Amino acid sequence: MKYRIGIDVGGTNTDAVILDENLTPVVKTKTPTTLDVSSGIYKALLEVLKMSSVPREDIKYAMLGTTHCTNAIVERKRLNKVGIIRIGYPATTAIKPMTGWPEELKEAIGNFSYIVKGGFEFNGNEISTLDKKYLRKIASEIKGKVNSIEITSVFSPVSNQHEIKAAEIFKEEMPDVPVSLSSEIGSIGFLERENANILNASLVDVAKTTVKGFIKALKNENIDCQVYIGQNDGTLMSVDYAMKYPIFTIACGPTNSLRGASYLAKQKNALVVDVGGTTTDIGVLVNGFPRESSTAVEIGGVRTNFRMPDLVSIGLGGGTVIRKSGNKVSIGPDSVGYKLTEKAMCFGGDTLTASDIATLLGVAKIGHDKKINGVHLNMAEEVYKRMIIMAESAIDRIKTNANDMKVVLVGGGSVLLPDKLSGALEVIRPDYFDVANAIGAAIAQISGQVEKIFMLDKIGREEAIKEAKNMAIEQAIKAGADPESIEIVDIDDVPLAYIPGNATRIRVKAAGNLLK
Template sequence: MKPQDKERLMLDYRIGVDVGGTNTDAVLMHGRTVICALKRPTTEDVGDGLASAIAALLDSSGIAPSEVVSVMVGTTQFINAFLQRRDLSEVAVVRVSLPRSDGVPPLLAWPDDARRAIGNHVYMAKGGALFTGESYGELDVAELQKIAVDIRAKKIKSVALTSNFAPIRPDVEQKAADIIRSYLTDDAEITLSSDVGGIGLIDRENAAVINASLRGFSRQVIQSMERAFASLGLCASLYISQNDGTLITTATASALPVLTCSAGPTNSIRGAAFLTGLDTALVVDVGGTTTDIGALIGGFPRETSHQNEIGGVRTNFRMPDVLSIPIGGGSLVERTADGVRVGPCSVGYRIREESLVFGGSTLTATDLAVRRYGLDIGDPQRVAHLDEPFVQQAMDRVRRDVEQAIDRMRTNGAALPVILVGGGSVLLPDSLEGASKVVRPPHAGVANAIGAAIAQVSGRTDRLYDFNKLGREAALAQAKLHAITEAVGAGADPKTVEIVDLVELPMTHMSTGAVRVRARAVGTLLGMSTDIDG
């Protein structure tokens, strides 16, 4: 074998990991081949579970740590922390917008428990810009200095800074941040709303505040991952999956953890596309507690076109269009006056202790599937006593609920292929109403980890352009170039970058020629073989 061929093979070894609330799934891949796949229980310290999973992969495959060039990790740890109101930092919320945009103060619509978890530290300051990019007020340096002194006195280490139309004029936030930062301690961190959200002020501000509340915790989680790498002797680059199915560096994830909030469902959708070769389908990911249904369009998850809520807080950062229903392998099954109920409660990660087939005393959806389909899971004899009519009724209920969810995710009446992934996909039959066909790919149980392993790098822009001044073609060219530059800056090989999404949204309520342009560019990670694209 030629030296360059050997080097090429080594470059293709990569590991994908998905750290869920119940299990940590991991795969070792070489080119398009899955060398090894496994599940391990998620641990309280993410690094411990990560180290255990990766060590097992390397041991099973015989691959040396030095042969792995990159590890891609998707995690729900950050979003779960916000949903559960735990491990959150106190946040100073600074809005630079006066004398405008004071009708709806920051945090007004937040749930009380979320507001309490981050404190209620709200500041308003002068300055801002119009949609045209023109300033309508200069920054008041003395005012911002006074705010910064108060933040420091309260010992707050995380700041969320927002201004009007910041995606068009990010320099307003940047200048305000420079003033505030000079009065804070060295370990204080500032989140700029222009880095996380779209045009709308309130929703973008909310996204910035959520991000600021998670920065301290995200740093701890990523440091734990990096310690796990060091303990295994890995010199591979570590990347984190973000909401659109592409990768960001650990430095970016530490600063912008909100970008990873929906990485789990997104990775499952991307993994399903890779495993089946389908680029248009519905993906049904059945976990231990919930079933997530997402749409696959052009090989990537369909993004939601409306505002989304995270833990009761409305935001406008990019998220996949995913519908979740409370049915999973650990769902509790109960007899009721109306027949049977499956979910919404679940034994979750305790399924191996509580489910009947594993020696427990709790009837779960997994027990029903073992009885109904004769699956080789646990001890099937422990569910042999369940009467067939009851089992059939319960499984029909599961199927109907999933079929209704599938119908809600379709944009028209046409039937689409349905890809079943996730460890709980054994609950569903091989035919579903609304599906042109049902596909169960190999390695379906770890599709999320595969999605992480094959992820690419992206760049995007979301700005208003004046078509009357620039002209349509020139404006679109600027948007494309900005997205491509962002992708290359994030680590994409320039030779592989292409525009995969370009949307024009005329601002018809404005008298000028303002048009909102969203562009997204995607490319293969620099140094990685291009034959991994899904």
């Protein structure tokens, strides 16, 4: 029997499960997320191993969905010093790299930015010859000052030749320094793509430390298995891939919950309401995968355009703080988070939370209702009604039409919500709903995705789609998928009316099973 471990880190709890080879849950656990994240992961790992009688040698896979990279950006800590190389002089000099970034984040990454001759027009014509001599001069200047390089060329989704050539030069001059290419990270939208690539380059060391720490924790328990990291499209990537593209781990938690919800509830197309201790995240399942956001996404105060799940998040969770001031009562948005079992009244604390309200009204059994003092039932009922309205309003916001949809409730905090919600055709609360995120990480496939602009006047639509499919399959194989199992799961092509040459943006996603 081959088993797999799935671990997912949330803002409040770190969840862990062990599944058998039929992907049936064997054991589950929830432990409070720790400030350093890693010790909480290790604790959750130890707990599921202790709870099960699974032999260590039968555990063949371990999957981790983590917030390490998100936390590093938000806290401005543990980030790489990045050499920022923009290719496109003189066409791209109007706005400097990192314009509009929070000052403390710019300081954490360092101010090593350069604009170099080169790049391409929207139709694939070269703006100017790549200045290789200047690139080598830059390398000599920043050697020893930076420990990561990012390269962004204008219109690299059309042609990334100059990015690749520049990367070759830096690998010759600075062989031990990792290089990130914007064409592999973001899509059309020069500044947003550059921003995403700079953030990716700044997270390389965080990813390495996280991955190596997880592998070490497994080895300490005599587990020798294949390790995968969750990414934000609901699939997995190999450890090498994760260390090259750490930015793809951002928002992997909600996507793991969506994938877990799809698997547990046996629903391919539905809304998923994931209620944690701090927030409620609502996403849309399309053919079993999270719907992607079509708008630019802000991360840590930086506007980016790399792929992210389309989510509506509200400040409602099990630890949400309820305050009364005179006749007014406020709900959140702050939360006691992972300190729920210390701070909440139902656990003997002194802070009134959403969990206390649900426990007092008999909606859920969290802690002890007798410990909740000084809260009138009328007030509790009024607060609970408002909590439901908050969730229902969020459901309406993410829908693209007025029709009711099936709603799958997951997350430990989903016990706060009732079995009937306005806007829901049906409310499904599957078994193991409280650890859907960890299950989503454990059952996930490996994917590869490509988004590129093709000039259909040159190669034709069929040939362009075929090329994009092959590129996506190649990405999936690089990420660790079994070549024999890979399927194309999503194709999207959008004509770009403002660009001549019958330009079309084609996005293809391929997914396959873990390499055995």
